[in-house]
Amino acid sequence: MPPAIRVENLVKEFRRARQHSGFLGGVRTLFTRQCDTVRAVDGVSFRVEPGELVGYIGPNGAGKSTTIKMMTGILVPTSGTVEVAGVTPWRDREKNSLQIGVVFGQRSQLWWDLPLVESFKLIAKLYRISEPMYRRNLDRFVSMLEMEEFLERPVRQLSLGQRMRGDLAAAMLYEPRILYLDEPTVGLDAVAKEKMRTFIEEMNRVADTTIVLTTHDLADVERLCTRIILIDHGRVLYDGNVEYLKAKYAPHRVLVVRLDPEAAAAGVTVDPSDVAGAEIVEQADGVARVRFESARTPVHDLIAALNARYAIADLSIVEPDLEGVVRQIYAEPAALVP
Amino acid sequence: MTVAVFHRDFQRTGRWRDLPAYAQIVRSRFKLVVTYRQAAFFLLAVVVVQIFVLREVWGSLYASRSSVNGLDKHALIVYLTIANLQGWVMQDPTVSRYMYERVRQGLVAFDLIRPVGFVPQMFAHIAGSALATMLFVVPALPIVAFVGSLDAPASASAGLLYLLSLTCAYALASVISLVLGMVAFWTTEIQGLTMLYRLVSQFFAGALVPLSFFPDAIRIPAEFMPFQSMVYTPVAIYVGHLREAAAFEAIGVQAVWVALVCVGAWAMWRRALFRVAVQGG
Numbered sequence: 260m261p262p263a264i265r266v267e268n269l270v271k272e273f274r275r276a277r278q279h280s281g282f283l284g285g286v287r288t289l290f291t292r293q294c295d296t297v298r299a300v301d302g303v304s305f306r307v308e309p310g311e312l313v314g315y316i317g318p319n320g321a322g323k324s325t326t327i328k329m330m331t332g333i334l335v336p337t338s339g340t341v342e343v344a345g346v347t348p349w350r351d352r353e354k355n356s357l358q359i360g361v362v363f364g365q366r367s368q369l370w371w372d373l374p375l376v377e378s379f380k381l382i383a384k385l386y387r388i389s390e391p392m393y394r395r396n397l398d399r400f401v402s403m404l405e406m407e408e409f410l411e412r413p414v415r416q417l418s419l420g421q422r423m424r425g426d427l428a429a430a431m432l433y434e435p436r437i438l439y440l441d442e443p444t445v446g447l448d449a450v451a452k453e454k455m456r457t458f459i460e461e462m463n464r465v466a467d468t469t470i471v472l473t474t475h476d477l478a479d480v481e482r483l484c485t486r487i488i489l490i491d492h493g494r495v496l497y498d499g500n501v502e503y504l505k506a507k508y509a510p511h512r513v514l515v516v517r518l519d520p521e522a523a524a525a526g527v528t529v530d531p532s533d534v535a536g537a538e539i540v541e542q543a544d545g546v547a548r549v550r551f552e553s554a555r556t557p558v559h560d561l562i563a564a565l566n567a568r569y570a571i572a573d574l575s576i577v578e579p580d581l582e583g584v585v586r587q588i589y590a591e592p593a594a595l596v597p
Numbered sequence: 598m599t600v601a602v603f604h605r606d607f608q609r610t611g612r613w614r615d616l617p618a619y620a621q622i623v624r625s626r627f628k629l630v631v632t633y634r635q636a637a638f639f640l641l642a643v644v645v646v647q648i649f650v651l652r653e654v655w656g657s658l659y660a661s662r663s664s665v666n667g668l669d670k671h672a673l674i675v676y677l678t679i680a681n682l683q684g685w686v687m688q689d690p691t692v693s694r695y696m697y698e699r700v701r702q703g704l705v706a707f708d709l710i711r712p713v714g715f716v717p718q719m720f721a722h723i724a725g726s727a728l729a730t731m732l733f734v735v736p737a738l739p740i741v742a743f744v745g746s747l748d749a750p751a752s753a754s755a756g757l758l759y760l761l762s763l764t765c766a767y768a769l770a771s772v773i774s775l776v777l778g779m780v781a782f783w784t785t786e787i788q789g790l791t792m793l794y795r796l797v798s799q800f801f802a803g804a805l806v807p808l809s810f811f812p813d814a815i816r817i818p819a820e821f822m823p824f825q826s827m828v829y830t831p832v833a834i835y836v837g838h839l840r841e842a843a844a845f846e847a848i849g850v851q852a853v854w855v856a857l858v859c860v861g862a863w864a865m866w867r868r869a870l871f872r873v874a875v876q877g878g
Contacts, residue, residue, distance in 0.1 A: 333709045335871050356712040368707040372629055384621040385711050387614060 301493035360430035364442035420451030509579030626725025678745030696778030751837025803829035
């Protein structure tokens with residue numbers, strides 16, 4: 260099976276007129292035509308297989324949206340190749356458009372001043388879907404995304420969460436094979452986020468839609484993606500498994516040891532020599548936080564050793580989260596060896 | 598919650614398969630204009646005031662004579678009334694403003710990923726907006742006739758030629774509006790340009806003063822501009838100022854302008870597609 264998306268050595272440069280600063284700077288800008296070339300995307304390559312749900316993440320200005328725009332065909336790259344289900348998006352626009360759906364969290368494809376359902380009707384006509392298919396998908400999405408109550412309301416009166424659900428339904432109404440989600444959960448509350456995630460998951464797992472998701476909310480990625488592509492300064496820093504990234508980059512877990520209150524009151528503390536192969540990072544009020552690498556120090560050994568010496572009230576393990584991993588990578592990208 | 602695996606069944610093939618899509622855009626745009634009818638009424642009020650002012654000014658200029666350049670006072674007022682009424686429908690800024698806003702907010706991305714062409718979509722917007730405006734024209738006619746003056750066409754053939762000429766004028770105005778909107782792909786900002794266009798086109802189109810009244814220094818350059826084809830030509834045919842051979846010749850000139858502007862728009866669009874910079878992250 261050919262890949263759903265193939266991106267090779269993709270480069271996009273933008274030219275920006277240089278702005279002069281200061282009082283007369285504005286006037287100078289008006290009369291001089293100096294341009295700076297900015298490489299927003301600098302040699303990105305990856306493949307996405309059919310049915311994958313890939314997280315495409317990176318800090319602001321990393322080149323995520325620019326890549327997405329080139330994959331959708333609305334932006335023509337400076338050089339490099341993009342193929343989406345065998346089609347070069349900006350050359351064969353029509354064929355490409357029938358197989359992709361797009362949600363941009365920052366902007367909406369819905370008609371601002373008309374009832375939500377009007378936008379759905381328009382999309383059904385634009386994408387030439389049959390009346391039964393329209394009915395079936397609309398009914399299904401209305402119940403999945405709980406849109407019944409605001410279907411007839413003008414989009415400008417919808418809350419952000421409602422509008423985003425509308426946008427998601429609009430992008431899936433014609434059953435595209437590939438769905439691009441550019442920050443679909445930005446600014447949403449926890450409940451709305453959860454509805455979006457459940458829907459995205461269903462579209463991927465059950466309807467077998469290939470999905471590329473960009474987000475700043477790494478909880479989205481942890482919940483939905485098995486694979487992530489991490490980019491910064493227009494280059495791919497990491498492409499692979501989420502678990503592997505965590506294991507590689509955040510090998511440490513933390514064992515939180517709560518000593519028996521009586522012992523704690525008596526001034527008992529965990530002695531560093533009792534936790535061989537681990538490190539006590541914090542100890543106060545009878546609670547010790549012990550950091551360890553599970554690959555080197557098996558957790559059961561650690562617990563056995565502590566149990567043998569101390570009266571323990573409670574134990575818990577804190578897993579590393581993607582957030583911390585990514586923060587670390589952005590801080591020192593050179594350290595990352597894929 | 599269950600989702601069956603999708604069964605894709607895209608319908609319709611052949612040349613007319615996108616017609617329902619355009620029809621839906623026309624319907625939606627129509628609804629939108631009707632939703633914001635107060636804006637349409639406001640524009641209508643501007644037109645009514647303009648016609649009234651023109652009638653007063655020209656009435657006092659005509660006080661001492663019965664005919665200027667072969668147009669009598671009544672024909673002139675009819676000319677100005679129809680020209681301004683027609684200009685109201687034709688100078689519809691809907692599509693250039695729509696394109697400007699879509700580009701400025703980065704929403705043009707969605708128009709570009711549709712399976713139907715961007716330019717035909719824009720024409721559907723124009724059509725929807727024009728249909729809605731027509732809805733306001735009919736009830737406006739008595740008021741317009743009251744502040745200005747309305748009259749039947751000079752003759753039956755003038756009436757028919759007027760319709761032909763009006764169609765050309767309307768096509769020309771629409772394509773120019775599209776071109777103005779396209780400028781936004783390069784500059785992002787077009788409001789100054791559209792304002793300039795409105796002023797210049799109104800003046801050189803003969804919506805304030807019939808072209809035949811201009812001194813040669815303005816009239817001759819105006820003959821080489823597309824604007825007179827938008828207002829002066831059809832209305833001059835209507836009131837019988839352009840007849841027979843002159844009328845046919847003027848319609849021929851209109852057709853040439855439509856063709857030229859279409860070629861220009863097409864060339865511009867091909868470049869615009871590769872110039873697209875969608876705003877925002």
